Amino acid sequence: MRIFIIDDDKNLADMLTSALVKDGHEVRSAMESSSALGFMESSDWDVVLLDIKLNGEDGFDVLRRIRAIHPECIILMMTAFGKIDQAVESMKLGAFDFLEKPFSLSFLRIKLGKIQSHLSLKTQNGILRQELENKKWRLVGNHPRLQEVREQIAKYAKFDSPVLILGESGTGKEVAARLIVNQSSRRDEPFIVVNCGAIPEHLMESMFFGHEKGSFTGAHALQKGKFELANGGTIFLDEIGELPLNLQSKLLRVIESGEFERIGGTRNLKTQVRILSATNRNLEHLVRKGTFRADLYYRLHVLVIEMPALRERIEDIPLLVEYLLQQLSAELHRTLVAEKNLLPSLQRLEWPGNIRELKNILERLAVMSEDGVIREKDFFLAQWKKPSLELMEEKKNIDFKREIEEREKNMILNALDKAKGNHTMAARFLGMKRTTLQYHLKKMDLKKGKNLFKG
Structure with a gap:
């Protein structure tokens, strides 16, 4: 020592x-x-x-x-x-x-x-923590489109050029970004994630570039921005399509010169970062609409990765289910396995929410399962399958409010039945607070004559 x-x-x-x-x-x-x-x-x-x-x-x-x-x-x-x-x-x-x-x-x-x-x-x-972290960020599957993404990640990791990652919500865009960093020379440097769609517009500039003490009401101390904190490493701008126009020019300046100023500051500061960005929106369409700068688009659109939707690689679902159940087993501290005949049911879905939606459904089924086996009979396909346009046309005269209330009531009754009337457990199955469940029970008048509904 x-x-x-x-x-x-x-x-x-x-x-x-x-x-x-x-x-x-x-x-x-x-x-x-x-x-x-x-x-x-x-x-x-x-x-x-x-x-x-x-x-x-x-x-x-x-x-x-x-x-x-x-x-x-x-x-x-x-x-x-x-x-x-x-x-x-x-x-x-x-x-x-x-x-x-x-x-x-x-x-x-x-x-x-x-x-x-x-x-x-x-x-x-x-x-061990690093190994677990590396296992967490994996692209699971053997589809040719996914193999192509892996090859692009390995190639792009060798350079510092900007990478734009495209794909629907839940396809693994952040996973791709983290894999690029993990395979790059910047792997031990800061990796800063910024969700452009989750930051209020009036706070964005301060979040990106920081502010000096006293620069505005509430600025009680100097605060470094994300670009300053990421110096020497990588910044990942998720949902870049949500970036307001007034900030796009300042981002363009950082990309081109590495220079920025804190709010209220008078000095030019320098940062040396690699920029990865992602979006589920069509940036070319936003450029044509005038809501996204063309020059910024061209600076971000140097290297491009397109993440395939889950419905395009449906044959990867068995591998994904196995991988996600391993993750959930660790998170929920119980052994979880999928019944074989569950997989065809999962493969028949469209999965608009992609891998994120698949994990959410598996987690709900895992919590509801009494023995850790995820069975087809527990998978209420109708609860998640969205009606097709044709079906909506057939039911155009349907009482929408009554339909929603009926579905809500059935879900609550199913959860209470599964929980043997225990409100706390049923609320957990439904992903809501116990008080919220009791509010719905009262609103639907479900408590009367239901002695199995125990508080």
Whole structure:
């Protein structure tokens, strides 16, 4: 391990340095905080042995400053015998542990052994988290269109040119963006996601470029924008078609020059980011309408990926179901499997919501299943299948409000039956709050004479 000793007792520091170097550690020492903090700013250290008193300096203040420079660094505070209150205070401020002086080398080695185990476990957990994160972002399926997307991702990851990802909602546009980043040289740099359709228009400029303190009412402190935070990495602009015209020119400037200004600022700031964007809208149509700048479109439309809709690769549904049930098993802490005859029913649907809709339905069925088996009989096809235009024409004289109320009532009755009358469980099946369910029961007058409906 790399160990830094900060102690104004030179003899103790020299003795510890000699012993720990013999143990195979890389060790450096300093007698005052100013030189110690200078060394710490220039390189990373695993462990710091910090004396709580340094020639009259406040060790707590030094502890805070070390934590600000290297929040991941493990700090062992060295305190005088009997100063337990100081040790407790230091641990509140972020110290890992403390040593009461005088201490033996064997006792220090025990402490360092525990730290080594802690760091090893932390590293292993980090690797596992990264593996799980990588598994989360996968394109599942063998359809030729999907294979083509994989090849494009591998090719585009080698360059820094803008990539525009097109496709319907729920087809995996963000997955494609993350895979590009994971395979690129920027994989360890910031990856910032901005949903252009979810930010109120009056907050967009501040969100993108930041603002200076006092630049507008409520700007109580300087705030960095997404482009500044993404410097050196990648920014993913989802739903780029929703970007208002007044912001499009400023985005174009960032793409072309890397320059921007914070709201209320007077300095030109620079950022070096790769831009990935996505939309489910027809940008060429928006350009013709005059709601999307042609010059911005051409700057974004350098490399293009088109995500296939689920209905275009229906043969991938069995693989997707298997993959999504594995995810849901982890999320719901139960083993989930699909009955074989469920798959043909799923493959007959149009899936306007694509993979996101498929996962939502599987999750609902998984929660409703008592034994973890997702069965065809539990899959109420009519609840999700939208009427065709022909059917709507046949039913043009239908009482729409009554039809909706009847469907709503049937869904609630089915959920209550499945939950054996338990309101909390039925509400969970339906994806609503218990109070909302009870409101619907009261509105539909379903409580009367229904002794199975238990609160």
